[in-house]
Amino acid sequence: MPAPKTLDRTLLALADPTRRAILRRLSSGEARVTDVAQPFKMSLNAVSKHILVLERAKLVTRRKEGRDHYLSYRAEPLDAAAQWMEETRHFWAKRLDTLEKLLRDEDEQT
Amino acid sequence: MPAPKTLDRTLLALADPTRRAILRRLSSGEARVTDVAQPFKMSLNAVSKHILVLERAKLVTRRKEGRDHYLSYRAEPLDAAAQWMEETRHFWAKRLDTLEKLLRDEDEQT
DNA sequence: TTTACATTCAACCAAGAGGTTGAATATATT
DNA sequence: AATATATTCAACCTCTTGGTTGAATGTAAA
Numbered sequence: 001m002p003a004p005k006t007l008d009r010t011l012l013a014l015a016d017p018t019r020r021a022i023l024r025r026l027s028s029g030e031a032r033v034t035d036v037a038q039p040f041k042m043s044l045n046a047v048s049k050h051i052l053v054l055e056r057a058k059l060v061t062r063r064k065e066g067r068d069h070y071l072s073y074r075a076e077p078l079d080a081a082a083q084w085m086e087e088t089r090h091f092w093a094k095r096l097d098t099l100e101k102l103l104r105d106e107d108e109q110t
Numbered sequence: 111m112p113a114p115k116t117l118d119r120t121l122l123a124l125a126d127p128t129r130r131a132i133l134r135r136l137s138s139g140e141a142r143v144t145d146v147a148q149p150f151k152m153s154l155n156a157v158s159k160h161i162l163v164l165e166r167a168k169l170v171t172r173r174k175e176g177r178d179h180y181l182s183y184r185a186e187p188l189d190a191a192a193q194w195m196e197e198t199r200h201f202w203a204k205r206l207d208t209l210e211k212l213l214r215d216e217d218e219q220t
Numbered sequence: 221t222t223t224a225c226a227t228t229c230a231a232c233c234a235a236g237a238g239g240t241t242g243a244a245t246a247t248a249t250t
Numbered sequence: 251a252a253t254a255t256a257t258t259c260a261a262c263c264t265c266t267t268g269g270t271t272g273a274a275t276g277t278a279a280a
Contacts, residue, residue, distance in 0.1 A: 007125075008125050008126065008127065009125075010125075011121045011122075011124050011125035012121075012122065012125040014121050015117075015118050015119075015120075015121035015122040015125060016118065016267095016268090017118065018268090027201065027202050027205040028205060032226075032227095033226070033227065033228095034225090034226060034227080042268085042269070042270090043269075043270065043271080044226090044227080045227095045228085045229095045269085045270075045271085046268065046269055046270080048227075048228070049267085049268070049269080050268085053267085066226090066276085066277055066278070067225070067226045067227070067276060067277040067278065068225095068226065068227090068277090069226075069227065069228095073202065075199070075202060075203075078195065078198065078199060078202075079199065081195060082192065082195040082196060082199055085188065085191060085192040085195060086192060088188065089185070089188055089189065089192055091137065092137050092183065092185060092188075093185075095137040095138060126237090126238090128238090142256075142257095143256070143257065143258095144255085144256065144257080152238085152239070152240090153239075153240065153241080154256090154257080155239085155240075155241085155257095155258085155259095156238065156240075158257070158258070159237085159238070159239080160238085163237090176246085176247055176248075176256090177245095177246060177247040177248070177255065177256045177257070178247090178255095178256065178257090179256075179257065179258095
């Protein structure tokens, strides 16, 4: 499981439609900051900040080539978050089963 | 897939260790606000606010019984978020495969 | 070298998060 | 009726987010 702060950052980064759109954009390969920002109505600077949040969550890495910064998507954090979610869902499913069973047993005793 | 705002709220609600702990606490059944708050070092009011965030994301529901408010966990939003993550991962995996294949093809042409 | 481009940095703003304390409200208990 | 309990509401604080604009920096092209 990811370190708590890592999970925090991943989920926080994903909890924004602009950032999810940026990641989708990067799924078809590297892109420069300007290219990533182009479809958005907001300023380049605003997009640049979103990219920072994604970098902090390690969902995006940056490769500088001259004046151009090429961004690429990293799968690991999303994989880890998805895994955490699955584990958590299973954990809860088990608990809920147990509760149901307890309730059934109580009924049988009446 | 969940409406974007729903997903936003779910991921945002999950992106905090206190709130995840609250949800874990509720996995063993209903609990009152005070009971939920008890293990935390922060004030009852702070926990109450966290609960509000969880309610807004529909991860928690509230049943009032006299002066006591009983909270319970709802699985749907986490299920939906997990599903979104899985779909997104598959989407990306496919894209990355395609990219790899493209790169391979380019190599073969040299 | 001047100009254009790609990007960040800095300052600012409004809104929200996450916490506090203190008061208000509603319900139980004595 | 008085008191205690459960919870929220309201105001406040600090930090972060998400956006803006304008200037600075670094690199490429004329």
